[in-house]
Amino acid sequence: MADEVILLDFWPSMFGIRCRVALAEKGVVYEYKEEDLWNKGELLLQMNPVRKKIPVLIHNGKPVCESLVIVEYVDQTWSHKAPLLPSDPYERARARFWADFIDKKFYGQGWKVLTTKGEEQEAAKKEFIHSLKLLESELGNEPFFGGKKFGFLDISFIGFYCRFYSYEMCGNFSIEAECPKLIAWGKRCMEKESVSKSLPDPQKVHGYVLELKKAMGIE
Incomplete structure (x- = not known):
């Protein structure tokens, strides 16, 4: 069964861009969902109840929050291609x-x-x-x-x-x-x-x- 990957994001976000680039580097197919930060959606509030902020990566129903954490998660989860973090x-x-x-x-x-x-x-x-x-x-x-x-x-x-x-x-x-x-x-x-x-x-x-x-x- 294929992975279900969703990215909750806001188009000008520098932090969301990190996640988009990391996913693209790995060739991960995902669904992009634009968030209205002044009228936050139910899914965002449900998936990030602590910070209530984008970006949020949802992988097979499980949320990963904070952009740098997401980039590392993407690197480790799809480790077969384009390593992002240095090995040393x-x-x-x-x-x-x-x-x-x-x-x-x-x-x-x-x-x-x-x-x-x-x-x-x-x-x-x-x-x-x-x-x-x-x-x-x-x-x-x-x-x-x-x-x-x-x-x-x-x-x-x-x-x-x-x-x-x-x-x-x-x-x-x-x-x-x-x-x-x-x-x-x-x-x-x-x-x-x-x-x-x-x-x-x-x-x-x-x-x-x-x-x-x-x-x-x-x-």
């Missing part, structure tokens, strides 16, 4: 460290760039650019964060690539001028079908960001 324990720990950095520090800094003004935004922008430079340093001269192979940390970060345009427009700066290697990395990732078919158009994402800011009273 140290490199695996290093990839998890930077993925945690993206979620706990980089994401919040980016949100401030999008939603603040004046001195507060300038301070947020400095912190954000510093984090970008740290990530660029971790990439080094390799084509991917996993070295020669696209992997876990690339998947953890690539969802933010389609939001780079919004960061630049709202913060009035150029990521390419600050971190050219990261832009080259993003373009390299976009050459992969698993990525290009999973990421929404940056202009469409920016339109969503502007709508969100308007709804929050931030013009």
